[in-house]
Amino acid sequence: MPNRLDLPADFRWGVSTAAYQIEGAVDEHGRGPSVWDVFAARPGVVRDGQTGAVACDHYRRYPEDVALMRGLGLDGYRFSIAWPRIQPTGAGALNLAGLDFYDRLVDALLAAGITPLPTLFHWDLPQALEAPSTSGSAAGGGWLNRDTAYRFAEYAAVVADRLGARIPAWITLNEPFVHMVYGYALGIHAPGRALMLDALPAAHHQLLGHGLAAAALREQGLEVMIANNLTPVRPATDDPADVVAATAYDALHNRLFTDPLVLGRYPDLSAFGVGPDLGGSVLEGDLKLIAATPLDGLGVNYYNPTRIAAPTDPGLPFTEAPIEGVPRTAFDWPVVPDGLRELLVGLRDRYGAALPPITITENGCSVADEVHPDGTVPDQPRIDYLAAHLDALAAAVAEGVDVRGYYTWSLLDNYEWAEGFSQRFGLVHVDFETQVRTPKASYAWYRDLIAAHRTRHGG
Ligand code: IFM
Numbered sequence: 001m002p003n004r005l006d007l008p009a010d011f012r013w014g015v016s017t018a019a020y021q022i023e024g025a026v027d028e029h030g031r032g033p034s035v036w037d038v039f040a041a042r043p044g045v046v047r048d049g050q051t052g053a054v055a056c057d058h059y060r061r062y063p064e065d066v067a068l069m070r071g072l073g074l075d076g077y078r079f080s081i082a083w084p085r086i087q088p089t090g091a092g093a094l095n096l097a098g099l100d101f102y103d104r105l106v107d108a109l110l111a112a113g114i115t116p117l118p119t120l121f122h123w124d125l126p127q128a129l130e131a132p133s134t135s136g137s138a139a140g141g142g143w144l145n146r147d148t149a150y151r152f153a154e155y156a157a158v159v160a161d162r163l164g165a166r167i168p169a170w171i172t173l174n175e176p177f178v179h180m181v182y183g184y185a186l187g188i189h190a191p192g193r194a195l196m197l198d199a200l201p202a203a204h205h206q207l208l209g210h211g212l213a214a215a216a217l218r219e220q221g222l223e224v225m226i227a228n229n230l231t232p233v234r235p236a237t238d239d240p241a242d243v244v245a246a247t248a249y250d251a252l253h254n255r256l257f258t259d260p261l262v263l264g265r266y267p268d269l270s271a272f273g274v275g276p277d278l279g280g281s282v283l284e285g286d287l288k289l290i291a292a293t294p295l296d297g298l299g300v301n302y303y304n305p306t307r308i309a310a311p312t313d314p315g316l317p318f319t320e321a322p323i324e325g326v327p328r329t330a331f332d333w334p335v336v337p338d339g340l341r342e343l344l345v346g347l348r349d350r351y352g353a354a355l356p357p358i359t360i361t362e363n364g365c366s367v368a369d370e371v372h373p374d375g376t377v378p379d380q381p382r383i384d385y386l387a388a389h390l391d392a393l394a395a396a397v398a399e400g401v402d403v404r405g406y407y408t409w410s411l412l413d414n415y416e417w418a419e420g421f422s423q424r425f426g427l428v429h430v431d432f433e434t435q436v437r438t439p440k441a442s443y444a445w446y447r448d449l450i451a452a453h454r455t456r457h458g459g
Helices: 035-040 058-072 096-111 147-166 176-185 196-219 240-262 286-292 338-354 380-398 441-456
Strands: 012-016 076-080 115-121 169-174 223-229 233-235 297-301 306-309 319-321 358-362 403-409 428-430 437-439
Touching (some): 012 441, 058 096, 058 437, 096 115, 115 196, 147 196, 169 176, 169 196, 169 297, 176 223, 196 240, 223 240, 233 240, 240 286, 240 306, 297 338, 338 358, 338 380, 380 403, 380 441
Parallel strands (some): 076 115, 115 169, 169 223, 223 297, 233 306, 297 358
Antiparallel strands (some): 306 319
8 A cells, every 4th residue: 555655756745824814913014904804803703703813923923933834844835815915905006015024924935945835815805895885995795796806816916926936836716615605605704695506606706716817827927726625525325316416516516616627617506406607697708718727736625525415405405414433623524534535536537637736735634732731732633634644645646646745734723714713723733822832743743754755755
């Protein structure tokens, strides 16, 4: 059986974070409000009313965090750029102080020998694009509004213009599926809209934004990626009704966000009563535009498989069924490492030669970590999780899937959206009162793995 040390010699090791989850400093140096600032301030929507106003204070403490990354021996660091730091109202005038922060961060990373891998949008939309009435902006409705896709491309172009010479590859969007479902269909995340299937235009407009931004990035000679949250979908039983439900769910979760990029078309969503124009949002030429700039890499965020059964009520064509008999994370997510192999091999089988090279842009688990009196954080469940997933990844590579790198989620414990600070995903423990960083046992394990992999390949 191949294992993680068998991953290819040029395999790239990294960690991932996102702006609102770590930066804090939400009012600093001209940053405008984001939908998350406004949403998290609403009573009852986030556990214990917590917000990302301070988070890990990374905006000020980034030199210490880059030093931690250097200690790991990373090849790459995936972070996100906060759009409201660059364009406080989501359009027009640039906030140079905001750009300067990422300029300094990029310099620090390069000095540490770490390649920056920025994500342009990880859910912190400028609030002005959501609610024009409060901001005077021309647009509104966030990603429900087609105009947001064009604003996004403008923002991508200006950021790339400033930073592109030092950063070869760029990720446009993070997890457009999760953003659509949690933000627009269920209202669990910002901007808190609960539109159910009427949220579908937010899927199309994000993908349109990707296509427009991808063209702008490519014009500057840059490589383009997207980070999709993908899941292998397993029917609960082999009953045909469960299989049909699983096919419908797979179309919504996986194919809706990958088929248009790779195949230039949307999947069949008729099981949802939705036509090919996704609620009237798809206009002539859009799909061509979305696929026009081929992806240089597909980012895959994997956490767990999904088990699907026939619907129990008429609202949706599926029901989610529990996955039993496996370990669970602190978040109660099932731990199924082989699901990663299954997902990757399934993508290769589905898209064949059209599948771009893959990078795992997120994978990790939350553990109820505590700093022990001797200063250690013994997070063995995380080590077990990472080791098993990397072995599953090596198995997929041995089966011929082209996977170029692995970025674990996350460097630091951070703000886990509606769960506040209750879910710790970091290799490094953060005391959110004092901001003291304490590397966990998994930090040393990951550092040693990266070193052992290099030694194995003569590096
Ligand atoms: O913290 C999130 C991240 O922002 C997006 N992907 C999943 C992570 C864990 O829930």
